[in-house]
Amino acid sequence: MKLSKTLLATSAIGVAAAGLAYAGGHMASGTFTFVSWGGAYQASQANAYTTPYTANNPDVQVVWDESSNEAVAKLRAMNEAGNLTWDLVDVVAADALRLCDEGLAMEIDPDEILAPAPDGTPASEDFGDLLVGDCFIPQIVYSTTFGYRTDMVPAGVEPPNDICDVFDLETYPGMRSLESRPINNMEWALMCDGVAKEDIYDVLATEAGQEQALAKLDTIRDSVIWWNAGADTPQLLADGEVFIGSTYNGRLFSAIVEQNQPIGMMWDAQVFDLDGWIIPTGLPEDRLARVLDFVYFATDTQRLADQAAYISYGPARVSSAPLVGTHADLGIEMAPHMPTDPNNATNSILYNFEFWADYRDDIDAKFQAWLAQ
Amino acid sequence: MTDTTTSGPMLSADGVPLKKSLARALRRQKLRALILIAPLLAFVVLTFVVPIGSMLFRSVENQIVSGTLPKTIEALETWEGEDGTLPDQEVFQALFFDMFRAAEAKEHTKLGSRLNYERTGFSSVFRTTGRSLDDIGEPFQDWLEDADPAFADGLTWYEMLSGTGGEDLIEDRRAIWANMVGEGFAGDIGFTLSGEMAELLPQTAAAYSDWAIYTAIVDGDVVAEEDPWETVYAALALDFARDGAVSALVAYSGAGAAPIANALAALPSLPEIDFRAAFVAENEGWGDTGNWQTLKIYSPDYTTGYFLNAIDMKKGLDGAMARPENQQIYVKLFIRTMIMSLIITGSCILLGYPVAWLLANLPVRSANVLMILVLLPFWTSLLVRTSAWKVLLQQQGVINNILVWLGFVDDTNRLILMNNSTGTIIAMTHILLPFMILPLYSVMKTIPPSYLRAAKSLGATNWTAFWRVYFPQSIPGIGAGSILVFILAIGYYITPEIVGGTDGVFISNRIAHHISSSLNWGLAAALGSILLVLVLALYWLYDRIVGIDNVKLGG
The missing domain is CATH 1.20.5 (Single alpha-helices involved in coiled-coils or other helix-helix interfaces)
Structure with a gap:
């Protein structure tokens, strides 16, 4: 009897304490939920943005949610449930455009909420064309490009340096890894099937053009492993499963420079894409004010340049480029590893947001049917 | 008694x-x-x-279309759409007012995304048109303000349209807003509509009410102090152009009679009213009859469209038709999911039966050790087990390395054990094996060993004793295990995603794609519903053939 009473009493206290702790955690005005990608990318954001921010604002507690991959679906679900738990969401530009279309991301006026460049250039000019849609706050330029095993290049042959080498099974035998979606693959296929770069999207808009691209992909289909996660290709390359594969340039950078894998970069026909923040619609006043304060701080010229010390993605502001320095741990110059470096960007494609917003569903259906054949 | x-x-x-x-x-x-x-x-x-x-x-809900473009859909009812002509001016007029309303509430792009699943290009048609609707209304605003500068003042409009008797119209417009945005538009708006005006200038009254409701409730502004949208100007022009409107208006002497008279005087300079041309000029998509057909096909509140998509068909003007071959995928995936789940169930029976028999017949001490071996993988995270299979199965992986080292396989010709259906079957058989072994074990535990001994003492061979005496008694365990394994396998997602490549993925991977990536939740729901019905149908079939009473989890 006594024991059970004691047990009851202690568990009641425990429950009450837990309840208090829960309420405390959620009521503290400073809890800030960021949504990002996890891994090295999120770490670079923590180092460049949130750590200095919390140093200035000690009452702010940062919580990370690694959900950027499903951010659009989750935000939609939160919106339908009427319970918004996120404060700031990191997404790629295409997803930002969709969130904006769905009314799930807040429309912004860049000159009002973002800091001007140090020389006074307004934010809208400093970010320029990278301000895609009405809701997107760009942070970085990344690219989807190829890495190859340097030790698997056949003897007496130049290492691959042309996008069409991916389609050349004779000169460069071995498996390839490509993302299991049409975006980028269709463009590369057309480029290597004689379509001029400026005509790609006109051709791809037609039924015949889509078939042409798939027919080109057919030629290497038996030698392709299709990936779903950005970490797949670096792993496949490290294990020697594939000879060449596409992935995000930052992933290849860490495999090559930080892990010393025998991998080489092939920058030809890299596809530039953008990643940045969106502010979810429907935030209460006080949370919105805090988010805006953070965004103003975290997207200024110096902060964007700082991020490049941790990961090889190019800052989205023109004014940040000259401030890019050395890697925080390795001490190497970061500029030559940036996708935007003039030596790397000799032949590049910019992700066509408008086109893919329209054609994604249709071409994806055809692409998946082709994959399933 | x-x-x-x-x-x-x-x-x-x-x-x-x-x-x-x-x-x-x-x-x-x-x-x-x-x-x-x-x-x-x-x-x-x-x-x-x-x-x-x-x-x-x-999976059937489709209210977004008629909720966002209610009047357009109404006007579209009379349009046949089969002879390749565009809809009437009336439809385009309704579209202008509907789109304007939707664009103000930022609902038009949602509809664009929805319709883009059915026809490519709708997404940008709605997005770009939403930005340029002001331009379509502006000529009318300029014309009215030229005719009488009083039209530039919001108060003129407010006084002209205020009165009593127009409550019904206001309620109608509230309902339209509420239908589109999905929340209530109740509450005082600081404006009551004149019944006389609602009759004399019906379009203007409707457009002004739309604006007044939005201004008061969503923006929280005072209606009398704000200037109305371009739609109100365009509506007045349309009202003027109506047959018999001019003669009725000449007799009008209430508030705003002076600006109306001035506008009537300026009628000869009224810009040409051609909403069709204006829309087509803003975006060619509106001149495409195919787009209008899609809009008409998907106008009902409930649609079979998602289900038709889920079985590789598509909704047309005159019923369902098959999709072109290069877009067919779902039926194939359903069949593949079924066949592979059956193969996995079969291999679980083959591998699990002897293990369960050993478990049931070994002395308790060694049976316990074996049981732990069966359960250990069961307690390990699914993701870890699947990733471990990746390490084992890949071409440079453990299994291939051993085979090459033993000389069974040539180094240049390593086996492809994953990123195909083989990988899915191997990994899933392993993962689901405990679900087969455990029910089998608990049923076998109840079969008295004396039966086998009795059979043998009566002259049966080992095989006959097993096949005629033991096996029939273990069938309820096989049944229970098979149902568990098959139903779990049919909805599996993570393992096929990681080791399945392209020909080893299941229908659930497509469902996940539509939930999290393409955001076509209607199609995902339809695919999920079909999967559910398939499972229930198979369960029913199983009950008919084997009998659900013959399933035992123990005892």
Whole structure:
């Protein structure tokens, strides 16, 4: 009897304490939920943005949610449930455009909420064309490009340096890894099937053009492993499963420079894409004010340049480029590893947001049917 | 006994008829039982019935089209759309007002995304048109303000249209807003519509009411102090152009009669009203009859479209038709999911049966060790087990390395064991094996070993004794294990995603794609519903053939 009473009493206290702790955690005005990608990318954001921010604002507690991959679906679900738990969401530009279309991301006026460049250039000019849609706050330029095993290049042959080498099974035998979606693959296929770069999207808009691209992909289909996660290709390359594969340039950078894998970069026909923040619609006043304060701080010229010390993605502001320095741990110059470096960007494609917003569903259906054949 | 029948109903001790008192006691008992199961019931309803119900609903729900473009859809009803002509001017006029309303509430792009699933290009048609609707209305605004500068002042409009008698119209417009945005538009708007104006200038009254409701409720502004949208100007121009409108308006002498008279005087310079041309000029998509056909096909509040998409068909003007071959995928995936789940179930039986037999017949001590070996992988994270299979199965992986080292396989010709259906079958058989072994074991445990001994003592060979005596008794275990494994396999997602490549993925991978990536939740719901029906149908078939009474999980 006594024991059970004691047990009851202690568990009641425990429950009450837990309840208090829960309420405390959620009521503290400073809890800030960021949504990002996890891994090295999120770490670079923590180092460049949130750590200095919390140093200035000690009452702010940062919580990370690694959900950027499903951010659009989750935000939609939160919106339908009427319970918004996120404060700031990191997404790629295409997803930002969709969130904006769905009314799930807040429309912004860049000159009002973002800091001007140090020389006074307004934010809208400093970010320029990278301000895609009405809701997107760009942070970085990344690219989807190829890495190859340097030790698997056949003897007496130049290492691959042309996008069409991916389609050349004779000169460069071995498996390839490509993302299991049409975006980028269709463009590369057309480029290597004689379509001029400026005509790609006109051709791809037609039924015949889509078939042409798939027919080109057919030629290497038996030698392709299709990936779903950005970490797949670096792993496949490290294990020697594939000879060449596409992935995000930052992933290849860490495999090559930080892990010393025998991998080489092939920058030809890299596809530039953008990643940045969106502010979810429907935030209460006080949370919105805090988010805006953070965004103003975290997207200024110096902060964007700082991020490049941790990961090889190019800052989205023109004014940040000259401030890019050395890697925080390795001490190497970061500029030559940036996708935007003039030596790397000799032949590049910019992700066509408008086109893919329209054609994604249709071409994806055809692409998946082709994959399933 | 005869006593009671003659002296009326039997009474309990407190004088209440026994039947009643018994019923009361039973009711109390039932209630108590209900209270006991209430948490579980609530849990099941909340986590099972409600989600499944809402999923089934989502697979047919399509209110977004008529909610966003209500008047356009109404006007479109008379349009046949088969002879390649565009809809009437009337439809385009309705479209202008509907789109404007939707664009203000930022609902038009949602509809664009929805329709883009059915026809490529709708997404940008809606996005770009939404930005340029002001341009379509502006010529009318300029014309009216030129005719009488008073039209530039919001107060002129407010006074002109204020009055009483137009309450019905205001309520109608509130309902339109509420239908589109999905929340209430109740509350005072600081404006009451004149019934006379609602009759004289119906379009203007409607457009002004739309604006007034939005301004007061969403923006929180005072209607009398704000300038109306371009739609109101365009509506007035349309009202002027109506047959017989001018003669009725000449007689009008209420508030705003002066600016109206000035505008009537300027009628000869009224810009040409051609909303069709204006829309086509803003975006060519509006000049495409195919787009209008899609809009018409998907105008009902409930649609079979998602289900048709889910079986590789598509909704056309005159019913369903098959999709072109290069877009067919789902039927193939359903069949593949079924076949591979059957193969996995079969290999689980083959591998699990001997293990379960050993478990049931070994001495307790060694059986326990074996049981731990069976359960150990069961307790390991699914993701870890699947990733471990990746390390084992890949071409430079452990299995291939050993085979090459043993000389069974040539180094240049390593086996492809994953990123195809082989990988999915191997990994899933391993992962689901405990679900087969455990029911088999618990059934075998109940089969007395003396039966086998009796059979043998009566002259049966080992095989006959097993096949005629032991095996029939273990069938209920096979049944239970098969149902468990098959139903789990059919909805599996993570393992096929990681080791399945392209020809080893299941329908659930496509469902996940439509939930999290393409955001076509209607199609995902339809695919999920079909999967659910398939499972139920197979369960029914199983019951018919094997009999569900023959399934035992033990005892």
